[in-house]
Amino acid sequence: MPNNLDFVKFDKVDKSYDGKVLVVKDLNLDIAEGEFITMLGPSGSGKTTCLMMLAGFETPTNGEIYLDKNPISNIPPHKRGIGMVFQNYALFPHMTVYENLAFPLKVRKFQKDEIDKKVDKALSMVSLSGFEHRMPGQLSGGQQQRVAVARSLVFDPQLVLMDEPLGALDKNLRESMQYEIKHIHESIGVTVVYVTHDQSEALTMSNRIAVFNDGKVQQLSSPDKLYEEPVNSFVAEFIGENNTFAGQITDMSKDKCKVKLNEGSEIIANPISVKTNGDKTTVSLRPERALINTKEKMDNNFKGKIEEVIYHGDHTRVRLDLLGNKEFILKVPNSSANMDIKMGNQINVSWNSHDARALDPK
C-alpha cells in the first residue's frame, strides 16, 4: 500500500519551552502515506507537543519536520493544508454545522455548489446528513465529535491530526466512535496522526503506535507487537496489564536466562534487554500467559496463595501472593472447570519462559 514511506518525517527534532527542559528529545519518526499512527503516552510525555509542531502551532527548537519531503518549519499553519481535530472539538459556536464545514472551503475560494456538494459528502460520511442547520450547541457530544471529524476532512487534506478527540465522550460512545474513525480512515485512505493517552484506543485503531515517555519514543511498532513484545519496562507497564518480578541474572544462555529474584527463588525468563550474568532486570509477564493447575508442560511452576478474587463475568481476576509479589494478577476464564478459586487457597501457577521477558530494571 504505502508508496511513500516517509510522508511525514521528524528529523532529530528537539523542543523546549523554557530553555531548561526538553519536552521532546531527539525525535526521529517516519510516517508512511495512508498510515494510521498513534502517539500514545502519559500526559506530559511530549506527544501533543509533537502534534502541535506538525500542525504548525509550535516550532521545533532544533531539527526539521518534512511533509512529503518538504521542510515545513517555516510554513504557517494555514498554508500546511493539514486537517485537525481538537480535543474539545473546537467547533465554531456561532456558526451552523454547514457553516463550520464550509469554512475551510470558503477560505479556499470554492464555488457555492461545490461547497454544498463537499459538505453533503462529508456529513453523510459521518452519518449526520440533515444536521446542516443545527448549531454546535444543539448537538450531543458524539455528534459534535463527528462534525469535527467531518470538518477536518472536508477539504480533502492528505494528513489529518487528531488530538485526543474522544477524550470527552463516555465509554460506549468512545468505542463506537473508534470504529467509525477507523472505518473512515480505511475508506478514504488519508494519513492520520492520532494522539491519545488511552492505550485500548491506540490498540484498536492504529497501524502503528509510537509510545512516548519523557520526550522520547520508547517503542514504535504495530499494536500486537507492542503488546506481545514490549522492548522495555515502561512499554510493558504502560500497555496492558503486567506482572513484574525484580531480580538479577544468574545464568545466561542464548534464548533463556535464569533470574534470581530478590526473594530468593529462581525463575527462567526470555532475555530481551539483558546481556550478562549479574545484570539487574525486571521480568514482565502478561496475566493471561500464566495458567493455573494446568496439565501442559511449562518451565516455570510455582505455588501461590490467593489473596483476592474479583468476578468480572466472562473472566475472574485473581490476585496472588507469588514469589514475594503480592500483586500478581491472573485472569481465569469463566468455565466450570475452575473449582477451588477461593481466598486463602494455595494453587499451582505455571508459565512458559518465552513469555516472561527479562527487561531493563525499573
Add this chain to the structure above:
Amino acid sequence: MSAETKQILTTDGIPLEVSLKKAERKNKIKAFLLVAPLLLFLLITYIFPIGDMLMRSVDDKMVTQMLPKTFKSMETWDGKELPPEEVFEAFYLDYKKLIEDKTFGKLSTQLNYTKNGFKSILKKLQRKMKKFEEGNYKEQITAVHPRWENVEYWRAIKRRAPAYTSAKYLKGMDMYVDEEGKIVSVEEDRRVHRILWLRTLEVAFFVTLLCFLMAYPIAHLLATLPMKYSNLLMICVLLPFWTSLLVRTASWMILLQQQGVVNDFFVMTGLVPDDARPEMMYNKTGTYVAMTQILLPFMVLPLYSVMKTISPSLMRAGKSLGGTPFIAFWKVYFPLTIPGIGAGCLLVFILAIGYYITPALVGGASGTLISNQIAFHMKSTLDWSFASAMGLMLLAGVLAIYWVYNKLVGVDNIKLG
C-alpha cells in the same frame, strides 16, 4: 377517574402541588428576605427620587392655585370671544385675594412668561382695583387698559389652567409653546440646549469608539498572556480605578495645560514651536482624552471576561482549516467577542452620556456636556424643575439607546462577566 389522573397525590394523600408549594415557601421567603434590603434601598434612593423628579419637571400648580375661581369659571368659555361677566368677577376675586396676601407679583411674573405685556396691565389693575365698585366687573376691568379687552390675554390665562405642563421639556429642546398654542423653536442664536445634546452624543460616541479601539487589544492580551504577566497588566488597567476621579482629572490638567508636561515635551522634541503650543485643555480635546482614560476599564473588563471564555483552540482550528490569521480572527474570534463589545460599548456610552466632573474641570466652554447644564440649573439658577426635566430626558435617551441596542443586537447577548 379523570380527576384522579389530573391531580397527583403524594404518598400521604396531600395534592402534589400543595405539597411542593409548602416545601418551597421557606426558600422563597428566605430569598425575598435576602434581597429585601437592596430592594428597599433601591426604592428609597432610586425609584422614589425618579418619581419625584418626574413630578417636579411637569409641575405647574402655582398659577392654578393662584387663580382657582377664574379657571373654574373659564371651564365653559370657548375662548373665541371675550369671556362672560362671571369670569371677570372670578378673576377680580382671585386677584384681590392675591393682593391681600401680597403674592400678586408672582402671578404677573408667571403670566408674563406665557405672554408678554401682562406685567404692566396687572400692575395697573392692582392700582385701580382699590376704587372698583361691586358688580359689572367686565366693564370696570376693560376700562383699566385696552389690552384687557384683547381676547388673546384671556386665552393666555386659560393656557395656564392645567396643573401640569410640558414647557420645561420643550425648553430643554429649545422650543416653547407660542401664543397660538403651537410648538415652535426659539431663535437660532438662542438654541443652547440642542448644541449641548448633540455635543453630548458626539462626545459619548467618540469616547466609546476610542475606548473600544484601545481596549480590544489590551483585553485580548489580558486574556491570552500567561497568568503572571496578565495579572500585572490587569493591575495597570485597574490602577485608575483605585485613584480618585478628581486626582486623575487634576493630573490630566497638569499634563495637558499649555505649560504642561505634554506640551513641554512637544516643544522639547521640536514637534511644535514654543510660541504655538496647542491647546489641549478647556476644549473638546481635553474632554476626549480624560474621559477616554477614565472610562477605559469599563470597556476592558467586559471584553476581557468574554475573551477569557473563548478557547484558544478555536483560533487554531480556524488557522488549521486554512484561514489566514486575519480571517481566523475576523470570522471566528471577533464574532465571539460581540457580547463583550456590546456590553462594554453600552456601559461606556451610558456612563459617558451623563458624565459630569471631567468635562466640568477640563472641558472649558466648548467641552461641557448636558450634565454640566443640568448641574448649572440645579446649583445656580435653582430652576429645579428644568433640571429635572433635562435629567429625565437624558434618562429617556439612555433607555432609547438601550431599546435600539436590544433590537439590533439583543440584550441577552450582553455579557458583563
